[in-house]
Amino acid sequence: MKLSSPYKCDYCDNMKGETNHWWLLLVNPSFELHPWDENFLDAKGVEHICSQACAAKALSSWMSLVSKRSESDSPCAALELPRAEAPWVKPAVRS
Numbered sequence: 044m045k046l047s048s049p050y051k052c053d054y055c056d057n058m059k060g061e062t063n064h065w066w067l068l069l070v071n072p073s074f075e076l077h078p079w080d081e082n083f084l085d086a087k088g089v090e091h092i093c094s095q096a097c098a099a100k101a102l103s104s105w106m107s108l109v110s111k112r113s114e115s116d117s118p119c120a121a122l123e124l125p126r127a128e129a130p131w132v133k134p135a136v137r138s
């Protein structure tokens with residue numbers, strides 16, 4: 044007999060059913076949303092997301108966390124990405 048899924052959404056109290064289409068969220072340091080994958084359910088730092096609405100909540104809390112961290116610094120620092128390596132930052136040209 045198969046046990047019912049013990050997984051609960053990390054952003055509301057929904058319990059996962061057999062046929063629900065859920066998502067896995069990995070926040071380290073960027074925001075990555077992945078299709079539900081049995082192999083990664085208990086991996087470190089993984090959160091379980093039941094719906095678009097909860098994914099939006101997760102994105103919003105991640106964004107406020109990142110902007111808090113970067114108040115006195117650049118957003119690149121919050122993502123632990125050296126400025127020079129960020130593709131959108133052009134190196135300063137000195138003459």
Ligand SMILES: [Zn+2]
Pocket residue numbers: 052053054055056057092093094097
């Ligand atoms: Zn949820």
